[in-house]
Amino acid sequence: MHSIKNKIIPSEPIFVGEKKMLDYEAICVFVATGFFLDDDTYFKELKVLKPATNYSVEKDKIVAEESYFKWHYSPVDRPLKQIVQEFSVLFEAIIKEQVQNNTVILPLSGGLDSRTQAAALHHLGNKVNAYSYEFYNGHNETSYSEKIAKACGFSFQKWQVNGGYLWNEIENLAQKNQCYSEFTHPRQMAFVEKYAAMGDVFSLGHWGDVLFDDMHVKDHMSNEQQVEILLKKVIKKGGLELANVLWKSWGLEGDFEGYLKNRIRILLDKIDIKTSANAQIRAFKSLYWAPRWTSTNLSVFESVRSISLPYYDNRMCEFICSVPEKYLAGRQIQIEYLKLRMPSLARITWQDHRPFNLYNYKNNRFPYNLPFRVLDKLKRLVSNKKFIQRNWELQFMGKNNEVELEKWLFENESFKALLNPEIVKEYYSNFKNKDSVYYSHDVSMLLTLSLFTKLNNYEK
Template identity: 70%
Template sequence: MQSIKINIIPNTSIFVGEKKSLDYEAICVFAAIGFFLDDDTYYKDQKALKPAHEYTIEDHKISSSTSYFKWHYTPVERPLNEIVKEFATLFETIIKEQVGDKRVILPLSGGLDSRTQAAALQHLRNKVNAYSYAFEGGHDETYYAKKIAKACNFPFQNWKIPNGYLWNKIEKLAKINQCYSEFTHPRQMAFVEEYAKLGNVFSLGHWGDVLFDDMGVPEDLTLDEQVHSIQKKVIKKGGLELANTLWKSWELEGNFEEYLSERIKVLLININIPQSANAQIRAFKSLYWAPRWTNTNLSVFESVRPITVPYFDNRMCEFICTIPEKYLAGRQIQIEYLKMRMPDLAKITWQDHRPFNLYQYHWNKIPFNLPYKIYSKIKRKLFTKKIIQRNWELQFVGKENDAALQKWLFENSSFQELIPNDVVASFYDKFTNKDSVYYSHSVSMLLTLSLFSKQKE
């Protein structure tokens, strides 16, 4: 007998049960949205342990489970500056407990989550090695990360993600993430051999952008409107078409779109935060998106060094439930924390609001941003070389990449037993000859299912 307590937002998924018959309905959902929903897995008899639950496991089966936390919206009205101070104390306490005096590996971007971590780590006087990466042939995404590292006096490493890096690592990646995420997203896999040199523990900024922002919907959004909003957020381009095709190919009962809609609706009803649609959708994403998509890709980091994720801490989740939505909207708390703790970081351009920083970002509207928009448009016209902007372009575009992709799609006999060859050929043709952007997700999911088929042999 084993007792297991799962965090409110867990770092990793734990699966219990036997790998017997495939759960085709669950795989269709996976094809549409890129992650398994709720406690689904590839198998009907195997389940993922749910967040915020305590389990008793006996003979590799769940014998009992109890929920110990339910997402809620219980706002405590107080001034924003007081909330920011509460956040500072909590955030820095969590980071200090998580990393201790170890040398920290810190991924940096031009956004707010890792920048907020950088401010906390600099304030705590931790030893930090920072890094960032950009696509080969793409925009220099390391530009702002370098500035943040320099302001904090952190040693900094910048890398270029090479074209086609996936193919000589794909089977290793399949073992790491167990094929629970498509393979073009975990770019960190490109440098998996390098991380150990940088430090002893990762401090990762995942999920800050979800917890510390609104969901962009009216507070009085109806339940059906919330279902529609979530579907728009989670269903990938081409994903619905692939899922519908697989549903029919496997001769499943009913209609896939109705099945998915009803499942999302039931999960929202069980959350039950009627006074705030934003809080309810945030809870949905934290219960189902973070544990089943985000933490799947965290496994790449964890394969090298221990990981810490301060925004996943139970205390942070409890804190979020007490904050009025008007203060969560627009990332106000993180912005004011950075201004308070390290103004030099707040003065660095916020990548999502270029060319403005955290003191000026509210000017990112007409007419204030017009000069930058004109400059960017002229620059794009003058720079005729194609810019790599998407993960899949590095993996699927080009003769060598296409040959590797076709090998996995058409030369894997176990995959052909799972999905008819004409279905695979149809989506590959649409990706190649019709609309590569729209069908890139479909092809990436088929690639993932091909690796799964081989792995389960």
């Protein structure tokens, strides 16, 4: 017998059990949302250890389990300035502890999470090699990152996500994430061979945007209203339609929508934060979304170098529970930290509010943002190139991509044993001929299921 203490936000799944009978209900949830819910896996007998729980495991079976942390909302009212100081001390202590004196590999974006890390790493004096990437014919995302790196004195590399990289990497990626995520999401796989030479440890900014913001709902919202909000948040465009079709094709009892809604209702009721709907929804996402969606592709980074995640740290989760929602709303803590620690970073454009920065982003509204919006639209209109916003456009569209995609959808005998080929044909046809944006998630999930059957040598 051995003991396992799972983190409040686990960075990797720990599987216990055996691969025997497929869990079709769980797979339908996966198809609808893009992640498995709670401790579900592809198999009924195989489970993932739950967050914030101590386990006793013997011979690949769970003997005992006990939760050691429950998300709560216990706000201690104090001035924002004091909260920012508390965050500064904690955040920098966590990063210092995680990266020590190693050379840090820092993925940068035009947002706040990695920018906040950049400020802390600069303050701590670490050697940092930063990088960023953007889509071929997409928005110039690397421009913000390059300015952040320059202000901090970090070395910087910028890369481009090109069309069709997926097909050379897809089986390798399936091995890394075990098909618990669709394959156009982890764009970092396009550059996996570049990371090793950049440093010793990744510092990753995952989940900062959830912990340090409100959920944009009224705090007095009922649990049933929260269930409806969560359903809208987790269900992907087109996912519900395909999940309903699979549910019926596998002859499952009841209806899928009722099943999913009831699962979410039960899980939400277990959290039991009555005084703040924002805190309760954040807790739900941290318990069920972060470990099963956000964490899934951390394996790509970890296959090259060790990873550190300051926002995943148990102490950060505990800190968040003490912060009044009025100060979490609107990313105030990170914004004020950046102004305090490194004003030059605060003056660089915030990508989500371009062309404004952290000092004037509240002007991102009519009429102040009208000149920028008009100019931005004119640039796109006069350009002869198709503007790329999503990775599936680069990996699924075009003749060469179609050839590779169709191999996995129609020539994999293991996949045919799992799924009626007529369903696959219908949804691929919908993607090609009806609405590629709406059905892109469905095609991604069908591709993922095909790789799953290949990886596990599935036979009906």
